[in-house]
Amino acid sequence: MADLLSLNIKELNSAIEQMGEKKFRAKQLYDWLHNKLVWDYGEMNNLPKELRRKLSKEYPLPYIEEVQRLQSKLDGTNKFLFKLKDDNIIESVIMQYKHGNSVCISSQAGCRMGCYFCASALGGLVRNLEPSEMLLQVYNIQRITGKRVSHVVVMGTGEPFDNFDNLLKFMEILNSEQGLNISGRNVTVSTCGLVEGIRKFADRKLSATLAISLHAPTDDMRRRLMPVANRYSIEDILEACRYFIEKTGRRVTFEYSMVQGYNDSEEHAKMLSDLLKGMLCHVNLIPVNPIKERDYKQSEPERIERFRSILEKNHVNVTVRRTLGADINSSCGQLRRSYADR
Ligand code: SF4
Structure with a gap:
Protein backbone atom coordinates (compact mmCIF):
# COMPACT_ATOMS: atom_id res chain seq x y z
CA MET A 1 0.00 0.00 0.00
CA ALA A 2 1.47 3.39 -1.00
CA ASP A 3 2.76 5.61 1.76
CA LEU A 4 1.41 9.07 0.93
CA LEU A 5 3.75 10.85 3.30
CA SER A 6 6.74 9.63 1.26
CA LEU A 7 5.42 11.14 -1.98
CA ASN A 8 6.61 14.45 -3.40
CA ILE A 9 3.97 16.87 -4.66
CA LYS A 10 4.14 15.54 -8.23
CA GLU A 11 3.62 11.96 -7.10
CA LEU A 12 0.83 13.03 -4.77
CA ASN A 13 -0.87 14.79 -7.68
CA SER A 14 -0.95 11.57 -9.70
CA ALA A 15 -2.14 9.50 -6.73
CA ILE A 16 -5.03 11.94 -6.18
CA GLU A 17 -5.86 12.12 -9.89
CA GLN A 18 -5.95 8.35 -10.04
CA MET A 19 -8.61 8.48 -7.35
CA GLY A 20 -10.67 10.63 -9.73
CA GLU A 21 -10.14 13.82 -7.69
CA LYS A 22 -9.13 17.31 -8.80
CA LYS A 23 -5.44 18.25 -8.62
CA PHE A 24 -5.91 21.04 -6.06
CA ARG A 25 -6.92 18.38 -3.50
CA ALA A 26 -3.34 17.11 -3.65
CA LYS A 27 -2.06 20.57 -2.73
CA GLN A 28 -4.46 20.76 0.22
CA LEU A 29 -3.47 17.29 1.38
CA TYR A 30 0.26 18.07 1.05
CA ASP A 31 -0.28 21.17 3.17
CA TRP A 32 -1.90 19.13 5.94
CA LEU A 33 0.81 16.47 5.88
CA HIS A 34 3.96 18.54 5.50
CA ASN A 35 3.13 22.02 6.70
CA LYS A 36 0.33 21.81 9.26
CA LEU A 37 1.72 18.46 10.42
CA VAL A 38 -1.67 16.82 10.78
CA TRP A 39 -1.79 13.11 10.00
CA ASP A 40 -5.39 12.30 10.85
CA TYR A 41 -7.61 12.47 7.78
CA GLY A 42 -10.56 13.18 10.08
CA GLU A 43 -9.09 16.58 10.95
CA MET A 44 -8.50 17.70 7.36
CA ASN A 45 -11.64 19.76 7.25
CA ASN A 46 -11.21 21.36 3.84
CA LEU A 47 -11.30 17.93 2.16
CA PRO A 48 -14.71 16.39 1.32
CA LYS A 49 -15.82 13.70 3.77
CA GLU A 50 -16.05 11.10 1.03
CA LEU A 51 -12.42 11.72 -0.01
CA ARG A 52 -11.28 11.50 3.62
CA ARG A 53 -13.08 8.15 3.94
CA LYS A 54 -11.45 6.83 0.74
CA LEU A 55 -8.02 8.04 1.84
CA SER A 56 -8.26 6.34 5.25
CA LYS A 57 -9.25 3.10 3.56
CA GLU A 58 -6.73 3.13 0.72
CA TYR A 59 -3.83 5.05 2.24
CA PRO A 60 -3.36 4.55 5.97
CA LEU A 61 -0.71 7.03 7.05
CA PRO A 62 2.58 5.90 8.55
CA TYR A 63 3.31 6.97 12.10
CA ILE A 64 6.04 6.85 14.67
CA GLU A 65 5.30 6.83 18.37
CA GLU A 66 7.32 8.51 21.10
CA VAL A 67 8.36 5.88 23.66
CA GLN A 68 10.93 7.83 25.63
CA ARG A 69 12.16 11.39 25.92
CA LEU A 70 15.16 12.56 27.89
CA GLN A 71 15.68 16.25 28.53
CA SER A 72 19.09 17.60 29.42
CA LYS A 73 19.13 19.89 32.41
CA LEU A 74 22.39 21.40 31.17
CA ASP A 75 21.58 22.76 27.73
CA GLY A 76 18.03 22.04 26.52
CA THR A 77 19.04 19.04 24.38
CA ASN A 78 16.17 16.55 24.08
CA LYS A 79 16.68 12.97 23.02
CA PHE A 80 13.78 10.88 21.69
CA LEU A 81 13.21 7.20 21.15
CA PHE A 82 10.50 6.54 18.57
CA LYS A 83 8.81 3.23 17.84
CA LEU A 84 8.12 2.47 14.16
CA LYS A 85 5.06 0.62 12.85
CA ASP A 86 6.95 -2.70 12.97
CA ASP A 87 8.15 -2.05 16.56
CA ASN A 88 11.70 -1.12 15.57
CA ILE A 89 13.16 1.60 17.72
CA ILE A 90 15.01 4.64 16.39
CA GLU A 91 16.68 7.59 18.04
CA SER A 92 16.55 11.34 17.27
CA VAL A 93 17.81 14.44 19.06
CA ILE A 94 17.01 18.15 19.10
CA MET A 95 19.76 20.58 20.05
CA GLN A 96 19.43 24.29 20.62
CA TYR A 97 22.04 26.58 19.15
CA LYS A 98 22.24 30.33 18.79
CA HIS A 99 21.50 29.94 15.09
CA GLY A 100 18.37 27.83 15.62
CA ASN A 101 17.07 24.39 16.51
CA SER A 102 18.84 21.46 14.95
CA VAL A 103 17.39 17.96 14.77
CA CYS A 104 19.62 14.95 14.30
CA ILE A 105 17.76 12.05 12.69
CA SER A 106 18.35 8.37 11.98
CA SER A 107 18.27 7.09 8.40
CA GLN A 108 18.24 3.36 9.18
CA ALA A 109 17.17 1.09 12.02
CA GLY A 110 20.59 -0.21 13.08
CA CYS A 111 23.62 0.04 10.81
CA ARG A 112 25.80 -2.41 8.93
CA MET A 113 28.99 -0.31 8.93
CA GLY A 114 30.28 -1.66 12.24
CA CYS A 115 32.26 1.36 13.48
CA TYR A 116 34.06 0.32 16.65
CA PHE A 117 33.08 3.33 18.78
CA CYS A 118 29.40 3.33 17.82
CA ALA A 119 26.56 1.83 19.85
CA SER A 120 24.31 1.76 16.76
CA ALA A 121 26.58 -0.75 15.07
CA LEU A 122 26.34 -3.38 17.77
CA GLY A 123 23.13 -5.05 16.54
CA GLY A 124 23.83 -4.68 12.80
CA LEU A 125 21.40 -3.32 10.20
CA VAL A 126 17.72 -4.06 10.70
CA ARG A 127 16.27 -2.10 7.78
CA ASN A 128 16.25 1.14 5.83
CA LEU A 129 13.89 3.91 6.88
CA GLU A 130 11.30 5.20 4.44
CA PRO A 131 11.36 8.94 3.56
CA SER A 132 8.21 9.34 5.68
CA GLU A 133 9.92 7.79 8.71
CA MET A 134 12.77 10.27 8.41
CA LEU A 135 10.35 13.18 7.98
CA LEU A 136 8.25 12.05 10.92
CA GLN A 137 11.24 12.36 13.25
CA VAL A 138 11.59 16.04 12.33
CA TYR A 139 7.83 16.68 12.27
CA ASN A 140 7.09 14.95 15.58
CA ILE A 141 9.91 16.74 17.36
CA GLN A 142 8.68 20.09 16.08
CA ARG A 143 5.14 19.25 17.20
CA ILE A 144 6.11 17.84 20.60
CA THR A 145 8.55 20.57 21.59
CA GLY A 146 6.75 23.46 19.86
CA LYS A 147 10.16 24.58 18.55
CA ARG A 148 10.56 25.43 14.89
CA VAL A 149 13.21 23.16 13.39
CA SER A 150 15.67 25.18 11.31
CA HIS A 151 18.48 22.68 10.71
CA VAL A 152 18.58 18.93 10.11
CA VAL A 153 21.55 16.65 10.48
CA VAL A 154 21.42 13.10 9.11
CA SER A 190 27.16 12.55 7.44
CA THR A 191 28.77 9.48 5.88
CA CYS A 192 31.42 7.07 7.06
CA GLY A 193 32.96 7.50 3.60
CA LEU A 194 31.08 5.51 0.94
CA VAL A 195 32.90 6.83 -2.10
CA GLU A 196 30.26 6.00 -4.75
CA GLY A 197 27.64 7.65 -2.51
CA ILE A 198 29.71 10.83 -2.18
CA ARG A 199 30.12 11.05 -5.95
CA LYS A 200 26.43 10.38 -6.64
CA PHE A 201 25.50 12.98 -4.04
CA ALA A 202 27.88 15.49 -5.65
CA ASP A 203 26.29 14.89 -9.05
CA ARG A 204 22.93 16.02 -7.66
CA LYS A 205 24.49 19.43 -6.97
CA LEU A 206 22.41 19.99 -3.87
CA SER A 207 23.35 22.78 -1.51
CA ALA A 208 23.61 20.43 1.49
CA THR A 209 26.70 20.09 3.67
CA LEU A 210 28.66 16.87 3.39
CA ALA A 211 30.29 15.55 6.56
CA ILE A 212 32.79 12.70 6.52
CA SER A 213 33.56 10.58 9.58
CA LEU A 214 37.33 10.40 9.22
CA HIS A 215 38.57 9.75 12.78
CA ALA A 216 42.14 8.77 11.85
CA PRO A 217 44.99 10.17 9.73
CA THR A 218 46.18 6.83 8.27
CA ASP A 219 44.39 3.93 6.59
CA ASP A 220 45.85 1.49 9.02
CA MET A 221 44.53 3.33 12.07
CA ARG A 222 41.22 3.99 10.40
CA ARG A 223 40.76 0.28 9.61
CA ARG A 224 40.97 -0.49 13.30
CA LEU A 225 38.12 1.93 14.05
CA MET A 226 35.97 1.52 10.96
CA PRO A 227 35.68 -1.67 8.89
CA VAL A 228 34.56 0.47 5.92
CA ALA A 229 38.21 1.58 5.66
CA ASN A 230 38.97 -1.86 4.22
CA ARG A 231 36.90 -0.88 1.19
CA TYR A 232 38.01 2.71 0.68
CA SER A 233 41.33 4.36 1.38
CA ILE A 234 41.55 7.87 2.80
CA GLU A 235 42.93 9.00 -0.55
CA ASP A 236 39.84 7.59 -2.36
CA ILE A 237 37.61 9.49 0.05
CA LEU A 238 39.53 12.75 -0.31
CA GLU A 239 39.39 12.45 -4.07
CA ALA A 240 35.61 12.01 -3.90
CA CYS A 241 35.44 15.03 -1.57
CA ARG A 242 37.40 17.14 -4.06
CA TYR A 243 34.88 16.07 -6.69
CA PHE A 244 32.03 17.14 -4.36
CA ILE A 245 33.67 20.55 -3.83
CA GLU A 246 34.20 21.00 -7.56
CA LYS A 247 30.56 20.15 -8.33
CA THR A 248 28.89 22.10 -5.53
CA GLY A 249 31.35 24.77 -4.41
CA ARG A 250 30.55 23.70 -0.83
CA ARG A 251 33.15 22.96 1.81
CA VAL A 252 33.35 19.52 3.37
CA THR A 253 33.31 18.85 7.10
CA PHE A 254 35.56 16.15 8.54
CA GLU A 255 34.49 14.61 11.83
CA TYR A 256 37.37 13.44 13.99
CA SER A 257 36.52 11.66 17.26
CA MET A 258 39.34 12.05 19.74
CA VAL A 259 40.22 8.78 21.48
CA GLN A 260 42.69 8.98 24.34
CA GLY A 261 46.15 7.68 23.42
CA TYR A 262 44.99 6.43 20.01
CA ASN A 263 44.59 9.21 17.46
CA ASP A 264 45.20 12.35 19.51
CA SER A 265 48.99 12.96 19.43
CA GLU A 266 50.84 15.94 17.93
CA GLU A 267 52.14 13.68 15.20
CA HIS A 268 48.58 12.66 14.29
CA ALA A 269 47.60 16.33 14.13
CA LYS A 270 50.46 17.01 11.73
CA MET A 271 49.53 14.03 9.56
CA LEU A 272 45.93 15.21 9.42
CA SER A 273 47.05 18.73 8.50
CA ASP A 274 49.14 17.33 5.63
CA LEU A 275 46.14 15.40 4.33
CA LEU A 276 43.77 18.36 4.37
CA LYS A 277 46.02 21.33 3.68
CA GLY A 278 44.65 23.57 0.94
CA MET A 279 41.28 21.82 0.78
CA LEU A 280 38.00 23.73 1.17
CA CYS A 281 37.10 22.01 4.42
CA HIS A 282 36.50 22.21 8.12
CA VAL A 283 37.49 19.80 10.87
CA ASN A 284 35.24 19.07 13.82
CA LEU A 285 37.14 17.58 16.74
CA ILE A 286 34.77 15.49 18.85
CA PRO A 287 35.71 14.35 22.35
CA VAL A 288 34.55 10.74 21.88
CA ASN A 289 31.72 9.50 24.09
CA PRO A 290 32.66 6.19 25.72
CA ILE A 291 30.12 3.34 25.40
CA LYS A 292 30.04 0.59 27.98
CA GLU A 293 30.65 -2.20 25.43
CA ARG A 294 34.08 -0.77 24.45
CA ASP A 295 37.12 0.14 26.47
CA TYR A 296 38.31 3.46 25.12
CA LYS A 297 38.41 6.86 26.77
CA GLN A 298 37.92 10.47 25.75
CA SER A 299 41.09 12.51 25.12
CA GLU A 300 42.01 15.03 27.82
CA PRO A 301 41.01 18.66 27.09
CA GLU A 302 44.67 19.83 26.96
CA ARG A 303 45.47 17.22 24.33
CA ILE A 304 42.44 18.21 22.26
CA GLU A 305 43.48 21.86 22.51
CA ARG A 306 47.04 21.04 21.40
CA PHE A 307 45.68 19.05 18.45
CA ARG A 308 43.39 21.92 17.50
CA SER A 309 46.17 24.49 17.59
CA ILE A 310 48.42 22.38 15.33
CA LEU A 311 45.68 22.16 12.70
CA GLU A 312 45.06 25.87 12.99
CA LYS A 313 48.74 26.68 12.61
CA ASN A 314 48.67 24.66 9.40
CA HIS A 315 45.75 26.72 8.10
CA VAL A 316 43.15 24.00 8.46
CA ASN A 317 39.79 25.33 9.70
CA VAL A 318 38.97 23.59 12.95
CA THR A 319 36.56 23.69 15.90
CA VAL A 320 36.08 21.50 18.92
CA ARG A 321 32.51 20.30 19.11
CA ARG A 322 30.69 21.37 22.23
CA THR A 323 29.36 18.33 24.06
CA LEU A 324 25.60 18.66 24.29
CA GLY A 325 23.28 16.53 26.38
CA ALA A 326 26.16 15.01 28.35
CA ASP A 327 23.73 14.03 31.11
CA ILE A 328 21.36 12.05 28.84
CA ASN A 329 23.16 9.17 27.10
CA SER A 330 24.36 11.54 24.43
CA SER A 331 26.51 9.17 22.38
CA CYS A 332 24.97 8.06 19.08
CA GLY A 333 22.82 4.94 19.47
CA GLN A 334 23.41 4.65 23.19
CA LEU A 335 19.84 5.31 24.28
CA ARG A 336 18.41 2.94 21.68
CA ARG A 337 20.87 0.30 22.84
CA SER A 338 19.98 0.65 26.51
CA TYR A 339 16.28 0.47 25.59
CA ALA A 340 16.91 -2.75 23.63
CA ASP A 341 18.85 -4.23 26.59
CA ARG A 342 15.91 -3.58 28.86
S1 SF4 B 1 29.09 5.67 13.24
FE1 SF4 B 1 27.46 5.85 11.72
S2 SF4 B 1 28.18 4.57 10.00
FE2 SF4 B 1 29.39 3.97 11.78
S3 SF4 B 1 28.27 2.22 12.65
FE3 SF4 B 1 27.57 4.09 13.72
S4 SF4 B 1 25.75 4.69 12.61
FE4 SF4 B 1 26.87 3.29 11.28
Missing part, protein backbone atom coordinates in the same frame (compact mmCIF):
# COMPACT_ATOMS: atom_id res chain seq x y z
CA MET A 155 23.94 11.80 11.59
CA GLY A 156 21.97 9.50 13.91
CA THR A 157 21.77 5.75 13.49
CA GLY A 158 22.52 4.50 10.00
CA GLU A 159 24.69 5.27 7.00
CA PRO A 160 22.62 7.70 4.87
CA PHE A 161 24.30 6.74 1.57
CA ASP A 162 23.38 3.12 2.25
CA ASN A 163 19.76 4.33 1.88
CA PHE A 164 20.46 6.80 -0.91
CA ASP A 165 17.13 7.13 -2.78
CA ASN A 166 15.07 7.46 0.38
CA LEU A 167 17.51 10.04 1.71
CA LEU A 168 17.13 12.16 -1.42
CA LYS A 169 13.35 11.95 -1.37
CA PHE A 170 13.38 12.95 2.31
CA MET A 171 15.55 15.99 1.51
CA GLU A 172 13.35 16.99 -1.42
CA ILE A 173 10.17 16.99 0.69
CA LEU A 174 11.86 18.70 3.64
CA ASN A 175 13.05 21.40 1.28
CA SER A 176 9.74 21.90 -0.56
CA GLU A 177 8.14 25.34 -0.34
CA GLN A 178 4.77 23.81 0.52
CA GLY A 179 6.38 21.81 3.32
CA LEU A 180 8.67 22.94 6.17
CA ASN A 181 10.84 24.59 3.52
CA ILE A 182 14.12 23.81 5.29
CA SER A 183 16.80 24.96 2.90
CA GLY A 184 19.34 22.48 1.60
CA ARG A 185 22.04 24.67 3.13
CA ASN A 186 20.66 23.83 6.54
CA VAL A 187 20.88 20.08 6.00
CA THR A 188 24.04 18.11 6.79
CA VAL A 189 24.52 14.53 5.62
